[in-house]
Amino acid sequence: MFKLKTTLGTNNICGPNLIRIRHEKGLSQRQLAKNLQIAGYDVDHHFIRRIENGERFVTDMELVALAKVLQVEIMDLIDLTIPVAVQKDSL
Helix, strand or coil: CEEEEECCCCCCCCHHHHHHHHHHCCCCHHHHHHHHHHCCCCCCHHHHHHHHCCCCCCCHHHHHHHHHHHCCCHHHHCCCCCCEEEEECCC
16 A cells, blocks of 8 residues: 655645645634635534644545635645655555
8 A cells, every 4th residue: 555645744735835824814723614614614623733734634625625715726725845755555
């Protein structure tokens, strides 16, 4: 089985940009989670924290939801400067 992680050991490449955009918009993690809930996405502030800390993989559907709620383009969330490494688990 292959595991995708960044070379930094994180599980996503959008965490740093999510933090930056959230701060630019003056939102706390709880406020962003509440805005996602209002838009129909069942998340809590732990969802946001885990993405920002790189602890959680982010699906394409979650990227779309975050971009819609934050009123940004999906590519604004993705940091293409963070290298991704594919690791193969030993069997």
